Amino acid sequence: xxxxxxxxxxxxxxxxxxxxxxxxxPFIQKDIGLSxxxxxxxxxxxxxxxxxxxxxxxxxxxxxxxxxxxxxxxxFYGGSFFIVASSNGLxxxxxxFIFAGIGFGVFHPVAFSSIVKEHSKTTGLGRKMGSFMxxxxxxxxxxxxxxxxxxxxxxxxKTAVIFGCIPFLLFAVFYTSINHRNxxxxxxxxxxxxxxxxxxxxxxxxxxxxxxxxxxxxxxxxLFLFLPFLFAGNGIPASFIGLFTSVFFIGNLLGKSLLGRVxxxxxxxxxxxxxxxxxxxxxxxxxxxxxxxxxxxFAFILGGLTKGTAPITSTMLANSVCESEGYEKAFGIHSxxxxxxxxxxxxxxxxxxxxxxxxxxxxACAFFAILAxxxxxxxxxx
Numbered sequence: 001x002x003x004x005x006x007x008x009x010x011x012x013x014x015x016x017x018x019x020x021x022x023x024x025x026p027f028i029q030k031d032i033g034l035s036x037x038x039x040x041x042x043x044x045x046x047x048x049x050x051x052x053x054x055x056x057x058x059x060x061x062x063x064x065x066x067x068x069x070x071x072x073x074x075x076f077y078g079g080s081f082f083i084v085a086s087s088n089g090l091x092x093x094x095x096x097f098i099f100a101g102i103g104f105g106v107f108h109p110v111a112f113s114s115i116v117k118e119h120s121k122t123t124g125l126g127r128k129m130g131s132f133m134x135x136x137x138x139x140x141x142x143x144x145x146x147x148x149x150x151x152x153x154x155x156x157x158k159t160a161v162i163f164g165c166i167p168f169l170l171f172a173v174f175y176t177s178i179n180h181r182n183x184x185x186x187x188x189x190x191x192x193x194x195x196x197x198x199x200x201x202x203x204x205x206x207x208x209x210x211x212x213x214x215x216x217x218x219x220x221x222x223l224f225l226f227l228p229f230l231f232a233g234n235g236i237p238a239s240f241i242g243l244f245t246s247v248f249f250i251g252n253l254l255g256k257s258l259l260g261r262v263x264x265x266x267x268x269x270x271x272x273x274x275x276x277x278x279x280x281x282x283x284x285x286x287x288x289x290x291x292x293x294x295x296x297x298f299a300f301i302l303g304g305l306t307k308g309t310a311p312i313t314s315t316m317l318a319n320s321v322c323e324s325e326g327y328e329k330a331f332g333i334h335s336x337x338x339x340x341x342x343x344x345x346x347x348x349x350x351x352x353x354x355x356x357x358x359x360x361x362x363x364a365c366a367f368f369a370i371l372a373x374x375x376x377x378x379x380x381x382x
Contacts, residue, residue, distance in 0.1 A: 003067060003114075006067065006070075006174065006178075007070070007111055007114060007115065007132070008132065008135050009170075010070050010071075010073070010074070010107070010111070011107075011111060011132060011135050011136045011139065012135050012136065012138060012139035012142075013074070013139060013143075013166075013167065013170070014073065014077070014103070014104060014107045014108075014111075014136070014139070015136035015137065015139040015140050016139030016140055016142060016143030016144060017077050017081075017100075017104075017139075017143065017163070017167075018046070018077075018100075018104045018140070019139075019140040019143065019144040020143050020144045020147045020163065021046070021077075021080070021081075021084075021097070021100055022042075022043060022046070023144060023147050023148055023151075024084060024147075024151070024156050024159075024160065025039050025042065025043075027151055027156040028084075028087070028093070028156060031156070032087075032088060032089060034090065034093075038090050038093075041094075042093060042094070042097045045094070045097040045098060045101050046097060046100065046101050046104065047339075047342070047343055048101070048339075048343065049101030049102065049104055049105030051336060051339040051340055051343065052101075052105065053101075053102060053105035053106050054105070054109050054332050054333070054334075054335035054336035054339060055332045055333065055336055057069070057105070057106040057109050057110050057332060058109065058110075058113075058329050058331075058332035060106070061110045061113075066110055066111075066113070066114045067114075067178045068178060069106060069110050070107060070110060070111060070114075071171060071174060071175060071178055073102075073103040073104075073106055073107045074103070074167035074168070074170055074171045075103075075167065075168065075171055076099050076100065076102045076103030076106075077099065077100045077102075077103035077104060077167060078103075078163075078164050078165075078166070078167025078168050078171070079099050079164065079168075080096040080097065080099040080100035080103070080164075081096075081100075081160045081161070081163045081164030082160070082161065082164040083095055083096035083099060084096045084156075084157075084160040084164075085157045085158075085160035085161045085164065086157075108335060109331045109332045109334070109335040110331075111132075112129070112132075112314060112331050112335075113330070113331040113332075115128060115129060115132050116129075116314070116318040116331070126259075126260045126261065126262070126263035126264040126268070126311050126312065126315045127260045127261045127264050128260070129260050129310075129311035129314045129315060129318075130256045130257050130258070130259060130260015130261060130263075130308075130310075130311035131256075131257060131260060133256040133260070133307075133310050133311055133314075134253055134254075134256045134257045137249075137252055137253045137256065137307075138253070140249075141249065141253075147159065147163070150162070200321075200329070200330065200333055203320065203321065205319075205320035205321075205379060205380060206317070206320040206321055206330065208320070208375045208376070208378055208379045209313065209316040209317045209319075209320045209334075209379065210317070210333070210334055210337055210338075211375040212272060212313055212316060212372050212375050212376045212379075213313040213316075213317070213334060213337070213338050213341075214337050214338060214340075214341045215341075215368055215371050215372035215375070216276065216309050216313060216368075216369070216372045217338050217341035217342045217345060218341050218344070218345050218348070218365075218368040219276070219279065219280075219306075219365045219366075219368035219369040219371075219372060220279065220305075220306035220307070220309065220365065220369070221341070221342040221345050222342070222345040222346040222349055223248075223302065223306055223362075223365060224248060224249075226349060226353070226358065226361050226362070227244065227248060227299070229353070229358045230286070230287065230358050230359070230361070230362060231244055231295065233357075233358045233359070234287075234289070234290055234295075235290065236292065236295060243296075244295060244296060244299050247296055247299050247300045247303065248299045248300065248302065248303035249303060250300065250303065251299070251300040251301065251302065251303020251304040251305075251307075252303045252304070252306070252307035252308075253307075254303075254304055254308075255303060255304030255305060255306070255307050255308025256307055256308055256310060256311055258304070258308065259271065259275065259304070259308035259309070259311060259312060260308075260311035260312075260315075263311065263312050263315050268312055268315050268316045268319065268379070269316075269376055269377075269379050271312055272309065272312045272313070272316065272372075272373075272376045273373045273376050273377065275305050275308060275309050275312065276309070276369045276370065276372045276373045276376070277369070277370065277373060278301075278305055279302065279305040279306060279309075279366070279369040280366035280367075280369040280370045281366075282298050282301050282302050282305065283302065283362045283363070283365050283366040283369065284362070284363065284366050285298055286298040286299065286302060286362060287359040287362045287363065316376075316379065317330060317331065317334050318330075320379075348364075349361045349364060349365070352364050
Protein backbone atom coordinates (compact mmCIF):
# COMPACT_ATOMS: atom_id res chain seq x y z
CA UNK A 1 0.00 0.00 0.00
CA UNK A 2 1.45 3.39 -0.99
CA UNK A 3 1.86 6.31 1.39
CA UNK A 4 -1.19 8.16 0.04
CA UNK A 5 -3.54 5.27 0.78
CA UNK A 6 -1.94 4.69 4.17
CA UNK A 7 -2.36 8.36 5.08
CA UNK A 8 -6.03 8.19 4.09
CA UNK A 9 -6.59 5.02 6.14
CA UNK A 10 -4.83 6.49 9.17
CA UNK A 11 -6.80 9.75 8.86
CA UNK A 12 -10.10 7.87 8.62
CA UNK A 13 -9.22 5.93 11.76
CA UNK A 14 -7.71 8.86 13.67
CA UNK A 15 -10.66 11.20 13.24
CA UNK A 16 -13.15 8.38 13.75
CA UNK A 17 -11.54 7.41 17.06
CA UNK A 18 -11.25 11.07 18.09
CA UNK A 19 -15.02 11.47 17.64
CA UNK A 20 -15.72 8.08 19.26
CA UNK A 21 -13.83 8.30 22.55
CA UNK A 22 -16.05 11.04 24.11
CA UNK A 23 -19.13 8.96 23.25
CA UNK A 24 -18.07 6.42 25.87
CA UNK A 25 -18.38 9.04 28.62
CA PRO A 26 -22.19 9.01 29.12
CA PHE A 27 -22.08 5.22 29.65
CA ILE A 28 -19.01 5.42 31.89
CA GLN A 29 -20.56 8.24 33.89
CA LYS A 30 -23.67 6.18 34.52
CA ASP A 31 -21.69 3.16 35.72
CA ILE A 32 -18.97 4.71 37.89
CA GLY A 33 -20.60 8.02 38.87
CA LEU A 34 -18.34 10.58 37.20
CA SER A 35 -19.19 14.21 37.89
CA UNK A 36 -19.85 16.62 35.03
CA UNK A 37 -16.71 18.47 36.07
CA UNK A 38 -14.72 15.27 35.48
CA UNK A 39 -16.38 14.82 32.09
CA UNK A 40 -15.45 18.38 31.15
CA UNK A 41 -11.89 17.84 32.36
CA UNK A 42 -11.50 14.75 30.19
CA UNK A 43 -12.84 16.61 27.16
CA UNK A 44 -10.45 19.50 27.78
CA UNK A 45 -7.48 17.10 27.73
CA UNK A 46 -8.36 16.07 24.17
CA UNK A 47 -8.87 19.67 23.06
CA UNK A 48 -5.64 20.88 24.66
CA UNK A 49 -3.51 18.17 23.05
CA UNK A 50 -3.24 20.15 19.83
CA UNK A 51 -1.71 23.06 21.72
CA UNK A 52 0.80 21.05 23.73
CA UNK A 53 1.94 18.65 21.01
CA UNK A 54 1.82 20.64 17.77
CA UNK A 55 5.42 21.88 17.97
CA UNK A 56 7.09 18.78 19.53
CA UNK A 57 5.48 16.60 16.87
CA UNK A 58 7.51 18.43 14.24
CA UNK A 59 10.81 17.42 15.82
CA UNK A 60 9.69 13.83 16.36
CA UNK A 61 8.60 13.54 12.70
CA UNK A 62 11.91 14.89 11.44
CA UNK A 63 13.83 12.57 13.72
CA UNK A 64 12.03 9.30 12.97
CA UNK A 65 10.14 9.99 9.73
CA UNK A 66 6.53 10.97 9.16
CA UNK A 67 5.05 7.56 8.46
CA UNK A 68 6.70 5.98 11.48
CA UNK A 69 5.28 8.71 13.72
CA UNK A 70 1.78 8.32 12.26
CA UNK A 71 2.05 4.58 12.80
CA UNK A 72 3.04 5.17 16.43
CA UNK A 73 -0.08 7.30 16.90
CA UNK A 74 -2.10 4.09 16.47
CA UNK A 75 -0.46 2.65 19.58
CA PHE A 76 -1.22 5.69 21.70
CA TYR A 77 -4.93 6.03 20.95
CA GLY A 78 -5.39 2.28 20.60
CA GLY A 79 -3.80 1.83 24.03
CA SER A 80 -6.10 4.50 25.45
CA PHE A 81 -9.12 2.30 24.71
CA PHE A 82 -7.54 -0.60 26.61
CA ILE A 83 -7.03 1.72 29.59
CA VAL A 84 -10.66 2.87 29.31
CA ALA A 85 -11.76 -0.78 29.41
CA SER A 86 -9.92 -1.31 32.71
CA SER A 87 -11.05 1.97 34.29
CA ASN A 88 -13.12 2.09 37.45
CA GLY A 89 -12.40 5.70 38.37
CA LEU A 90 -11.16 9.07 37.22
CA UNK A 91 -7.40 8.46 37.50
CA UNK A 92 -7.23 5.72 34.87
CA UNK A 93 -9.60 7.67 32.63
CA UNK A 94 -7.28 10.68 32.86
CA UNK A 95 -4.39 8.45 31.83
CA UNK A 96 -6.46 7.06 28.94
CA PHE A 97 -7.37 10.51 27.65
CA ILE A 98 -3.76 11.69 27.97
CA PHE A 99 -2.62 8.73 25.84
CA ALA A 100 -5.38 9.43 23.32
CA GLY A 101 -4.51 13.12 23.27
CA ILE A 102 -0.90 12.30 22.38
CA GLY A 103 -1.99 10.18 19.42
CA PHE A 104 -4.60 12.64 18.17
CA GLY A 105 -2.50 15.76 18.89
CA VAL A 106 0.52 14.55 16.94
CA PHE A 107 -1.39 13.21 13.93
CA HIS A 108 -2.77 16.28 12.16
CA PRO A 109 0.27 18.59 11.89
CA VAL A 110 2.42 15.66 10.73
CA ALA A 111 -0.16 14.26 8.29
CA PHE A 112 -1.06 17.60 6.71
CA SER A 113 2.58 18.56 6.23
CA SER A 114 3.12 15.16 4.58
CA ILE A 115 0.31 15.82 2.09
CA VAL A 116 1.72 19.26 1.25
CA LYS A 117 5.25 17.94 0.91
CA GLU A 118 4.08 15.26 -1.51
CA HIS A 119 1.94 17.54 -3.69
CA SER A 120 3.56 20.97 -3.32
CA LYS A 121 5.16 20.79 -6.77
CA THR A 122 2.01 19.59 -8.52
CA THR A 123 -1.25 21.31 -9.37
CA GLY A 124 -4.43 20.70 -7.42
CA LEU A 125 -3.08 21.08 -3.87
CA GLY A 126 -6.41 22.49 -2.66
CA ARG A 127 -8.28 19.50 -4.10
CA LYS A 128 -5.85 17.09 -2.43
CA MET A 129 -6.18 18.83 0.94
CA GLY A 130 -9.98 18.98 0.69
CA SER A 131 -10.29 15.31 -0.20
CA PHE A 132 -7.91 14.30 2.58
CA MET A 133 -9.85 16.30 5.16
CA UNK A 134 -13.15 14.86 3.94
CA UNK A 135 -11.82 11.34 4.57
CA UNK A 136 -11.38 12.28 8.22
CA UNK A 137 -15.02 13.40 8.34
CA UNK A 138 -16.10 10.09 6.85
CA UNK A 139 -14.30 8.41 9.73
CA UNK A 140 -16.10 10.61 12.23
CA UNK A 141 -19.46 9.63 10.80
CA UNK A 142 -18.78 5.97 10.08
CA UNK A 143 -17.02 4.95 13.28
CA UNK A 144 -18.77 7.20 15.80
CA UNK A 145 -22.24 6.33 14.49
CA UNK A 146 -21.60 2.63 15.11
CA UNK A 147 -20.05 2.77 18.57
CA UNK A 148 -23.14 3.60 20.65
CA UNK A 149 -25.08 0.72 19.11
CA UNK A 150 -22.25 -1.68 19.96
CA UNK A 151 -22.04 -0.34 23.52
CA UNK A 152 -25.77 -0.88 24.04
CA UNK A 153 -25.45 -4.53 22.99
CA UNK A 154 -22.20 -5.62 24.67
CA UNK A 155 -21.32 -2.85 27.13
CA UNK A 156 -18.71 -0.09 27.07
CA UNK A 157 -15.82 -2.16 28.47
CA LYS A 158 -16.01 -4.90 25.84
CA THR A 159 -16.52 -2.29 23.14
CA ALA A 160 -13.40 -0.44 24.31
CA VAL A 161 -11.37 -3.65 24.09
CA ILE A 162 -12.54 -4.26 20.52
CA PHE A 163 -11.75 -0.67 19.51
CA GLY A 164 -8.35 -0.95 21.15
CA CYS A 165 -7.44 -4.07 19.20
CA ILE A 166 -7.98 -2.57 15.74
CA PRO A 167 -5.15 0.03 15.84
CA PHE A 168 -2.75 -2.55 17.27
CA LEU A 169 -3.60 -4.99 14.47
CA LEU A 170 -3.00 -2.27 11.86
CA PHE A 171 0.32 -1.41 13.51
CA ALA A 172 1.39 -5.07 13.28
CA VAL A 173 0.33 -5.29 9.62
CA PHE A 174 2.08 -2.13 8.40
CA TYR A 175 5.11 -1.75 10.66
CA THR A 176 7.49 -3.93 8.67
CA SER A 177 6.69 -2.38 5.27
CA ILE A 178 6.89 1.18 6.59
CA ASN A 179 10.11 0.48 8.45
CA HIS A 180 11.75 -0.90 5.30
CA ARG A 181 10.72 1.76 2.82
CA ASN A 182 10.85 4.79 5.07
CA UNK A 183 13.88 6.58 3.66
CA UNK A 184 13.07 10.03 4.99
CA UNK A 185 15.81 11.89 6.79
CA UNK A 186 16.04 10.56 10.31
CA UNK A 187 18.71 12.87 11.61
CA UNK A 188 17.61 16.29 12.77
CA UNK A 189 19.17 18.72 10.36
CA UNK A 190 20.54 21.95 11.63
CA UNK A 191 18.33 24.88 10.78
CA UNK A 192 19.44 27.99 9.01
CA UNK A 193 21.08 30.75 10.97
CA UNK A 194 17.68 32.19 11.75
CA UNK A 195 16.24 30.62 14.93
CA UNK A 196 13.16 28.40 14.64
CA UNK A 197 10.64 30.99 15.80
CA UNK A 198 12.14 34.03 14.07
CA UNK A 199 12.45 32.13 10.80
CA UNK A 200 8.67 32.16 10.45
CA UNK A 201 7.91 35.42 12.22
CA UNK A 202 9.99 37.14 9.55
CA UNK A 203 7.87 35.55 6.81
CA UNK A 204 5.02 38.03 6.32
CA UNK A 205 3.01 35.74 4.05
CA UNK A 206 3.16 32.98 6.66
CA UNK A 207 1.97 35.38 9.37
CA UNK A 208 -0.92 36.53 7.18
CA UNK A 209 -1.95 32.94 6.47
CA UNK A 210 -1.82 32.07 10.19
CA UNK A 211 -3.82 35.19 11.04
CA UNK A 212 -6.54 34.14 8.60
CA UNK A 213 -6.67 30.67 10.14
CA UNK A 214 -6.78 31.92 13.75
CA UNK A 215 -9.59 34.42 13.13
CA UNK A 216 -11.46 31.86 11.02
CA UNK A 217 -11.19 29.41 13.94
CA UNK A 218 -12.78 32.00 16.24
CA UNK A 219 -15.60 32.38 13.72
CA UNK A 220 -16.32 28.74 12.94
CA UNK A 221 -14.71 26.19 15.25
CA UNK A 222 -17.45 26.25 17.92
CA LEU A 223 -20.57 26.71 15.81
CA PHE A 224 -21.58 23.06 16.08
CA LEU A 225 -21.54 23.37 19.88
CA PHE A 226 -23.98 26.31 19.93
CA LEU A 227 -26.29 25.32 17.06
CA PRO A 228 -28.71 23.21 19.18
CA PHE A 229 -29.15 26.11 21.62
CA LEU A 230 -29.93 28.53 18.77
CA PHE A 231 -32.48 26.14 17.30
CA ALA A 232 -34.14 25.68 20.68
CA GLY A 233 -34.17 29.43 21.24
CA ASN A 234 -35.83 29.97 17.85
CA GLY A 235 -38.62 27.56 18.74
CA ILE A 236 -37.48 24.66 16.57
CA PRO A 237 -38.98 21.39 17.93
CA ALA A 238 -36.42 19.29 19.80
CA SER A 239 -37.16 16.31 17.56
CA PHE A 240 -35.73 18.24 14.58
CA ILE A 241 -32.47 19.36 16.23
CA GLY A 242 -30.69 16.10 15.42
CA LEU A 243 -31.72 16.46 11.77
CA PHE A 244 -30.35 20.00 11.57
CA THR A 245 -27.02 19.05 13.11
CA SER A 246 -26.76 16.10 10.69
CA VAL A 247 -27.38 18.44 7.76
CA PHE A 248 -24.69 20.76 9.13
CA PHE A 249 -22.26 17.85 9.26
CA ILE A 250 -23.08 16.77 5.68
CA GLY A 251 -22.30 20.35 4.67
CA ASN A 252 -18.92 20.01 6.46
CA LEU A 253 -18.08 16.96 4.39
CA LEU A 254 -19.09 18.41 1.03
CA GLY A 255 -17.59 21.83 1.78
CA LYS A 256 -14.11 20.42 2.31
CA SER A 257 -14.26 18.43 -0.92
CA LEU A 258 -15.79 21.13 -3.14
CA LEU A 259 -14.01 24.23 -1.85
CA GLY A 260 -10.68 22.43 -2.05
CA ARG A 261 -11.31 22.14 -5.79
CA VAL A 262 -12.58 25.72 -6.10
CA UNK A 263 -9.41 27.17 -4.58
CA UNK A 264 -7.33 25.52 -7.32
CA UNK A 265 -9.43 27.22 -10.00
CA UNK A 266 -10.21 30.65 -8.51
CA UNK A 267 -7.23 31.21 -6.23
CA UNK A 268 -6.80 31.03 -2.48
CA UNK A 269 -7.23 34.74 -1.74
CA UNK A 270 -10.44 35.30 -3.66
CA UNK A 271 -12.01 32.03 -2.54
CA UNK A 272 -11.27 32.64 1.14
CA UNK A 273 -12.65 36.19 1.17
CA UNK A 274 -15.85 35.18 -0.62
CA UNK A 275 -16.35 32.23 1.75
CA UNK A 276 -15.86 34.35 4.88
CA UNK A 277 -18.24 37.07 3.68
CA UNK A 278 -20.82 34.45 2.72
CA UNK A 279 -20.35 32.79 6.11
CA UNK A 280 -21.06 36.09 7.88
CA UNK A 281 -24.20 36.63 5.80
CA UNK A 282 -25.63 33.17 6.47
CA UNK A 283 -24.73 33.30 10.17
CA UNK A 284 -26.90 36.37 10.56
CA UNK A 285 -29.62 34.83 8.38
CA UNK A 286 -29.64 31.71 10.55
CA UNK A 287 -30.31 33.74 13.70
CA UNK A 288 -33.41 35.20 12.02
CA UNK A 289 -34.71 32.00 10.41
CA UNK A 290 -37.83 30.45 11.95
CA UNK A 291 -39.02 28.28 9.06
CA UNK A 292 -37.71 24.70 9.14
CA UNK A 293 -36.88 24.55 5.38
CA UNK A 294 -34.84 27.77 5.63
CA UNK A 295 -33.05 26.61 8.78
CA UNK A 296 -32.14 23.35 7.04
CA UNK A 297 -30.84 25.24 4.01
CA PHE A 298 -28.80 27.73 6.06
CA ALA A 299 -27.41 24.99 8.30
CA PHE A 300 -26.26 23.02 5.24
CA ILE A 301 -24.62 26.06 3.63
CA LEU A 302 -22.90 27.06 6.86
CA GLY A 303 -21.68 23.52 7.34
CA GLY A 304 -19.97 23.75 3.97
CA LEU A 305 -18.54 27.21 4.53
CA THR A 306 -17.26 26.78 8.09
CA LYS A 307 -15.28 23.60 7.49
CA GLY A 308 -14.76 24.23 3.79
CA THR A 309 -12.29 26.97 4.63
CA ALA A 310 -9.91 24.36 6.10
CA PRO A 311 -8.39 23.26 2.75
CA ILE A 312 -8.23 26.91 1.71
CA THR A 313 -6.26 28.00 4.77
CA SER A 314 -4.02 24.93 4.47
CA THR A 315 -3.29 25.83 0.85
CA MET A 316 -2.56 29.44 1.86
CA LEU A 317 -0.17 28.16 4.52
CA ALA A 318 1.60 25.79 2.13
CA ASN A 319 2.05 28.54 -0.45
CA SER A 320 3.46 30.93 2.15
CA VAL A 321 6.59 28.87 2.81
CA CYS A 322 9.16 27.24 0.59
CA GLU A 323 10.13 23.62 1.01
CA SER A 324 13.56 24.57 2.32
CA GLU A 325 11.91 26.23 5.33
CA GLY A 326 10.20 22.97 6.22
CA TYR A 327 6.50 22.20 5.88
CA GLU A 328 6.59 20.21 9.11
CA LYS A 329 7.55 23.24 11.16
CA ALA A 330 5.07 25.48 9.37
CA PHE A 331 2.16 23.14 10.04
CA GLY A 332 3.34 22.58 13.60
CA ILE A 333 3.23 26.31 14.37
CA HIS A 334 -0.06 26.65 12.49
CA SER A 335 -1.66 23.82 14.45
CA UNK A 336 -0.39 25.34 17.69
CA UNK A 337 -1.92 28.79 17.18
CA UNK A 338 -5.17 27.51 15.67
CA UNK A 339 -5.62 25.08 18.58
CA UNK A 340 -5.28 27.99 20.99
CA UNK A 341 -7.96 29.91 19.08
CA UNK A 342 -10.24 26.86 18.99
CA UNK A 343 -9.83 26.44 22.75
CA UNK A 344 -10.55 30.11 23.48
CA UNK A 345 -13.56 30.31 21.14
CA UNK A 346 -16.13 28.28 23.17
CA UNK A 347 -15.17 30.13 26.36
CA UNK A 348 -15.49 33.51 24.68
CA UNK A 349 -18.72 32.67 22.88
CA UNK A 350 -20.21 31.03 25.96
CA UNK A 351 -19.56 34.25 27.90
CA UNK A 352 -21.22 36.29 25.16
CA UNK A 353 -24.23 33.97 25.27
CA UNK A 354 -24.51 34.32 29.06
CA UNK A 355 -24.58 38.12 28.89
CA UNK A 356 -26.35 38.87 25.62
CA UNK A 357 -28.18 35.72 24.49
CA UNK A 358 -27.51 32.91 22.03
CA UNK A 359 -28.21 35.00 18.91
CA UNK A 360 -25.29 37.29 19.71
CA UNK A 361 -22.97 34.26 19.58
CA UNK A 362 -23.67 33.94 15.87
CA UNK A 363 -23.45 37.68 15.33
CA ALA A 364 -20.02 37.61 17.01
CA CYS A 365 -19.00 34.72 14.74
CA ALA A 366 -20.14 36.76 11.72
CA PHE A 367 -17.96 39.64 12.94
CA PHE A 368 -14.93 37.33 13.19
CA ALA A 369 -15.62 35.97 9.69
CA ILE A 370 -15.56 39.49 8.27
CA LEU A 371 -12.44 40.28 10.31
CA ALA A 372 -10.66 37.26 8.80
CA UNK A 373 -10.87 38.84 5.34
CA UNK A 374 -8.56 41.71 6.36
CA UNK A 375 -5.26 39.76 6.51
CA UNK A 376 -6.43 37.72 3.51
CA UNK A 377 -6.80 40.89 1.45
CA UNK A 378 -3.06 41.55 1.83
CA UNK A 379 -1.90 38.05 0.87
CA UNK A 380 -0.03 37.98 -2.41
CA UNK A 381 -1.70 36.20 -5.29
CA UNK A 382 -0.21 32.76 -5.88
